[in-house]
Amino acid sequence: MSKRLHLYIGLVLVLIVAGAVLVSYLWLPFAPDDTSGGRLAPPGGDHLLGTDKLGRDLLTQLLIGGRIALGTALGAVAVGGVLGLSAGLLAGFATRWLDDAAAVVLDILIAFPTLLLAMLIVAGSGASLGTAILAIGLAMAAIVARLVRVLVKQVLGRDFITAARVAGVSWPRIVLSHVLPNIAPVLLVNLALQAGLAVLAEASLSYLGLGTPPPNASWGRMLFEAQATVLTSPVAAIAPGLALVTLVIGMNLTADGLRLGVSDADR
């Protein structure tokens, strides 16, 4: 597959989900708590995808779950990106023992499972979407920081930085005009990849009951709730599963397409 195709297919998949989420703010087939359709109605008729075991419209639940998924991705990338970039920049500029210490701390943080971190935070402050975003964002920050640290060190070792320093350019200016632009491409690819992982992490947390609390629908919790009735009404499980796969594959393909574009520009 060409890199263009990766990027286009990825963006189309993400945009399909994003478009559906935007529509959900203007129009929903049913109210989220409307149970008038009866429990476990099959697909068709008024309820395009049928209803869940409480009688709520599945398509409505799916759209609301999409808001949560995209919101988590954006929120976690914002938290992880800002924290990770700042920490990575500091570590990248640090020398000797401070740098060694930063590397060890980051490695330990990365070795710490995201879900375990999330459980600890939830234990402290209760399950909510904000907690989930914070936990996923913090875990992401460590990974981003480690990447940024290495990228910064690479850029700082190049002659044009020395040239800028010999030319008397101040450090803040060097960071803004030389370091950040040069690490941005790789960083963006990584953040796109991390967005997909964040969506999966949120679904896992909600599946375990550590993410979005009821009555708000999350794809992870929809999967959990459909588990008991998967043989009699499979659509309730297939729909959130497909939605999840679409968004995550879309984000991964986007990251892939960007990555191929970046390595192409390097040559």
Next chain:
Amino acid sequence: MLTVDSLTIRDQAGRALVEDVSFSVAPGDRVGLIGESGSGKSLTALAVIGLLPPGLTATGEIRLGDAYMVRATEKLRTRVRGKVVATVFQEPLTALDPLMPAGRQIAEPIRRFRGLRGTALRDAVHAALDEVRLTDTDRIARSYPHELSGGQRQRVAIAMALACRPQLLVADEPTTALDVTVQAEILDLLDRLVDTHGTALLFITHDLPVAARVARHTHVLREGRIVESAPIADLLARPAHPYTRTLVDSARRFDAALGRHLS
């Protein structure tokens, strides 16, 4: 202008990479540092501009203008750089930021040291490009490094280095990465620019014939020590140290072989 007095550079293990190196460069003078890779010539250059890689420590004294680069604070060193000293590196591709148009890279030091903005700044950038004999300055200023040839990139790097009229230019193997024909052009260009502006030149190379084209007084470095110092013509005619002799001999053998094939 520049005085280096018993400069010693050690790594973290305490091993001396450069040992007891002393030389000086008078205003407008051209001094050569010759040595094979690993001889410490580039480290000496980095010490002069006060940018030794972390982990290396310098002792001795380096006086650049009125600043002592070994013991000066970073703030003081920054003040000296750009105004007093500028550098041209070996590999022009890495010496330029790949994501910044050539014109903006030249503009950066000009904005800082000559305080120019707007049209005046643009004119100064074009003048700097003109000076290094780049035609079509509009296009070059807008080009990214990968859109330029190796020779054009090195000219941009030279323009950037000389834009603020430094008193000393440190050129670290500025022609090594270039084609032989382009090499000659760049050497001529450096030669002329240094002359017109009265810039002192510290020229670092492993290539004796290249040094012979631009340098006057020349120091031969080997394993971190200066083994011989003499005007370049004397070095070529009467090399005193055995190492210098092998350098001169191999250059001659190469010339002779070339002559044989050409005739």
